[in-house]
Amino acid sequence: MPSKEVVRCFECPEDIGGRIRSELQLLFQVxxxxxxxxxxxxxxxxxxxxxxxxxxxxxxxxxxxxxSAGRNPYSAGIYLGRLRKRKPYLIPSTILASAVFSRLGRYVNSVVVSDSGLKPFLYGRDVLKTSVIKAYPTIVKGSPTFVLGIDGYVYGVGIATTNGEDIGRLDESEVVVKNVFDVGWYLRGGTQPKEKKFKV
Structure with a gap:
C-alpha cells in the first residue's frame, strides 16, 4: 500500500467485517x-x-x-482488496480470486477472454464482447467480475456492464467488463504515481 501518508493497520471492527464477509459471500457464493x-x-x-x-x-x-514496538506492517496475509464508500463496496484482488478459485475448484463471476482480447486488457482497456470465450455464473451488472485468460489465470478485475445471461445479446463491439485493475499495471510503472492502481 504505497502512500505519502503514514499507513495505519488495525483489527477490523465487527460492523465492517460483517459487511466484507457479506460482499465476499455474494461474489464467490461461498x-x-x-x-x-x-x-x-x-x-x-x-x-x-x-x-x-x-x-x-x-x-x-x-x-x-x-x-507494541510502534511499527505497522505494510501488508500481511492474503490481500482481499480495496474498500470503497459506494457500490461495489469491495474491489476484490486477483490474489484473493486465485486463492478462492483454487480451493473451490471452479470459477464464478468471471469471463474467459481470448488472447487477442487479453492483450488490450493488460494495457488498461475494457473487455469487449468479441473477445469473451466463456462467462461463468453469476455475473451481475455493476458488480466485480474477474477476467481470466484461456490458461485460467486471473489477469484482472472489472465491473460488469451487463448481466451474464445478456452477454450473448450484445453487439461484438460492446463492453462486457470495464477494467478496474489488471496485472499489467505493475509493468506499466505501477509503483510510480503514473497511473491509478484502481480505476474506480
Missing part, C-alpha cells in the same frame, strides 16, 4: 473466510485508501508485537 482457514481474521490498513487482508491468529500475534 464462505470465503471459512474456505481460506486458518486465515480467518480481518486486518484493515488505511492511508489514502483502505485495504483489507485476511490473516491467521499466528500472524495477528506477530503484528501485535510490531504494534
Amino acid at each position: 464462505d470465503v473466510v471459512g474456505l481460506l482457514n486458518p486465515y480467518s481474521r480481518l486486518l484493515l490498513c488505511t492511508a489514502l485508501f483502505t485495504e483489507a487482508y485476511l490473516i491467521s491468529d499466528e500472524l495477528l500475534n506477530t503484528i501485535k508485537k510490531l504494534w
